Amino acid sequence: MKRNKSTVALFLAMLLSSCQGGKVEHPLEDYRSELSFQEETFKIMQLTDIHWSYVTILEQSKAYMDAILKNALSEEGHIDLVVITGDIVLNANPYILKSLIDYLDGWNLPLAFTYGNHEKEGTWSTAYLNSLITSAKNSITRIVDGDNVYGETNYLIDIKDGSNLLWQIYCLDSNSLAHDNGLTYQYDNIHQDQVDWLKRMAKDSEVGGTNVPSLGFIHIPPKEMFAAQEEALKDPSKHIMGESHEKCCATKLDSEFFDAAKNINMQGIFFGHDHSNDNVVSYQDVLLGYGVKSTPELYYYEDQEGFDWIGYSLIELKKDHRWSLKHVYLDYDDPSNVKHSSTWESSL
Amino acid sequence: MNKTTRLCLKIVEAILYFFAGVMLFKSFHILSADLQDFSHQWRVLPIEVGYLLPFYWLILLHLLLYPRNGSKFYRTGFVNGIILTSVGAIGILVTSIYWGCGVYFFGDRSFSVIFPLELYLFYLSSILFGVYLFLYVRKNKDAEREYFPFVGNKVHYVFASILRPLFIVFSCYFSGALLDGLFQNYLNASSISYWEVYAIIIWNFLALGYYEFVLTNRGEIKINLSTKAKKIISIANFLLVTSLMVACFLLNILNPYYVAENFQMWIPLDFMGSFEFFLYLICLPIFGYSLFFLIHAFRQKQAA
Numbered sequence: 186m187k188r189n190k191s192t193v194a195l196f197l198a199m200l201l202s203s204c205q206g207g208k209v210e211h212p213l214e215d216y217r218s219e220l221s222f223q224e225e226t227f228k229i230m231q232l233t234d235i236h237w238s239y240v241t242i243l244e245q246s247k248a249y250m251d252a253i254l255k256n257a258l259s260e261e262g263h264i265d266l267v268v269i270t271g272d273i274v275l276n277a278n279p280y281i282l283k284s285l286i287d288y289l290d291g292w293n294l295p296l297a298f299t300y301g302n303h304e305k306e307g308t309w310s311t312a313y314l315n316s317l318i319t320s321a322k323n324s325i326t327r328i329v330d331g332d333n334v335y336g337e338t339n340y341l342i343d344i345k346d347g348s349n350l351l352w353q354i355y356c357l358d359s360n361s362l363a364h365d366n367g368l369t370y371q372y373d374n375i376h377q378d379q380v381d382w383l384k385r386m387a388k389d390s391e392v393g394g395t396n397v398p399s400l401g402f403i404h405i406p407p408k409e410m411f412a413a414q415e416e417a418l419k420d421p422s423k424h425i426m427g428e429s430h431e432k433c434c435a436t437k438l439d440s441e442f443f444d445a446a447k448n449i450n451m452q453g454i455f456f457g458h459d460h461s462n463d464n465v466v467s468y469q470d471v472l473l474g475y476g477v478k479s480t481p482e483l484y485y486y487e488d489q490e491g492f493d494w495i496g497y498s499l500i501e502l503k504k505d506h507r508w509s510l511k512h513v514y515l516d517y518d519d520p521s522n523v524k525h526s527s528t529w530e531s532s533l
Numbered sequence: 534m535n536k537t538t539r540l541c542l543k544i545v546e547a548i549l550y551f552f553a554g555v556m557l558f559k560s561f562h563i564l565s566a567d568l569q570d571f572s573h574q575w576r577v578l579p580i581e582v583g584y585l586l587p588f589y590w591l592i593l594l595h596l597l598l599y600p601r602n603g604s605k606f607y608r609t610g611f612v613n614g615i616i617l618t619s620v621g622a623i624g625i626l627v628t629s630i631y632w633g634c635g636v637y638f639f640g641d642r643s644f645s646v647i648f649p650l651e652l653y654l655f656y657l658s659s660i661l662f663g664v665y666l667f668l669y670v671r672k673n674k675d676a677e678r679e680y681f682p683f684v685g686n687k688v689h690y691v692f693a694s695i696l697r698p699l700f701i702v703f704s705c706y707f708s709g710a711l712l713d714g715l716f717q718n719y720l721n722a723s724s725i726s727y728w729e730v731y732a733i734i735i736w737n738f739l740a741l742g743y744y745e746f747v748l749t750n751r752g753e754i755k756i757n758l759s760t761k762a763k764k765i766i767s768i769a770n771f772l773l774v775t776s777l778m779v780a781c782f783l784l785n786i787l788n789p790y791y792v793a794e795n796f797q798m799w800i801p802l803d804f805m806g807s808f809e810f811f812l813y814l815i816c817l818p819i820f821g822y823s824l825f826f827l828i829h830a831f832r833q834k835q836a837a
Contacts, residue, residue, distance in 0.1 A: 238566035238567075239562065239563040239566040239577065239643060239644065240563070240566045240577055241643075243641075275566055276562050276565050276566040277643075278644075305793075305797040305798065306798055306801055307798060308713060308714070308719055308798050310718065310719040310720070310721075313719065361793055361794075362807065363789065364809070365809070367809060368808065368809055368810075369807050369809055370807040370808070373793075483569050
């Protein structure tokens, strides 16, 4: 009987340990990538919700994204970083996934990925996805396997001018689904261990006791987006740019992420997730903003004139810690038909 | 039908069950990528239908192996022979037009490594199966064969004609999903905490076999078990299934991300309104089936 009990205990222990995984703390350096100012400004292109799937006509989608890149390069002269804020795929197979990564890698621009809520719906393992994302030759994405930080794409990009750290880009995995009431799921949030990691990274990055300005990129909007949008409705000066054409599907779960981000001098948090929303609002001196959906896959906002409000966001960082933001939209049927939002610029 | 022929056909049926499962899984995956507005159906419908054909063959083969009476056997063969041939011919025609127009092209591995050749294979097989069936039932309309009239009350009839096909759809789908995951190596197969889900999926197949060969005990292949043996098996089966089910839900409580992290590829949760249905879909059909086995074993004793 005693032996039976210990066998059961051993089995349960194995079950629980395999359920939790052997998570260990990794050196903070493992989460760090580095890029430099090549010119006077550092330009980040944010793409989001590409959503390649079984039904995507890959060549057509590539042609549209070619147009996006061509437009960005002709307007900006240079792009220093492409941040892709999640949902790069939907239901797809490894071939479709690899085709997309190879295609983006062919741009020969530094690529930073964050995962969305759909990345795990394809017929591949997370390990395969991670290895594909990190092994692309232009990827600066860091994924630390077996660490004690929840999610996958939690990492930091230092942006330096020579040896001077001027800006930081935090990429966090906003995960996918969390329990709600036992019958339905709700969108997940940034977990506490990710927030703790963020604080540790910020502490480790302090220059003279303070943090340089940073931006955050995630997929699912934080809960604060609800309040931020309400505030912007009451006070139009808080509305920075963009429009909202569907209900906000931010996480409804509490997280300390926003407060922690604010405290480490994060000046903007950008995300995707809601394809028909691209509004950016100011909330407690932090910009909270949707990116612009970057392909027509799944659904997007098309106005009455038939113009497709899809494209990319462009963030320009300056060496004096000022920065600017604009949205660029390219019609899917005629990508030469380009519209721009007004450009928002930070003050010193 | 002699015993060897039936045995061969039952082996074919078993192989077809797993193959149809994989194709059913693939077909549903393609459909679920277009659930938003079905705007791509004009292009992917021939693929979805082609991939569903093995499941159709499976059902048809089963119906032909266990005809209820002569007229049903003839009707099943005649009508489905025509349907199979028509679907096959239309499928080949549409696939050829799409290939000719460049909608489909060889080397597009979005669906398979040999795409679109597998569609020709499925549709052509369908035509061959359909024509053979049509001719066979016409030629052998009055031939002598064993029939399997339905035996049981109304509850049993409902179980057999509604719930059982549903169970087969779910079990076949998840068997296909499991096989696809193992072949493509994307499952957390090394982690013991997922074994109970895999065990339930395998158990579905075994339960179907038990129903087929032991419970209904019909046809040329019979496994005769005493009532006592049936009782023991059904109790053991019920306890095992319940334990596996409890383990699944327990793990889901221990790790709230248990399903979301690992089984999203099996059920496109998000597009089903973020429903947390996976564990119910996996567990409840086999639980119901096991309960049925249990009740059946005990009722049999009472009848005796």
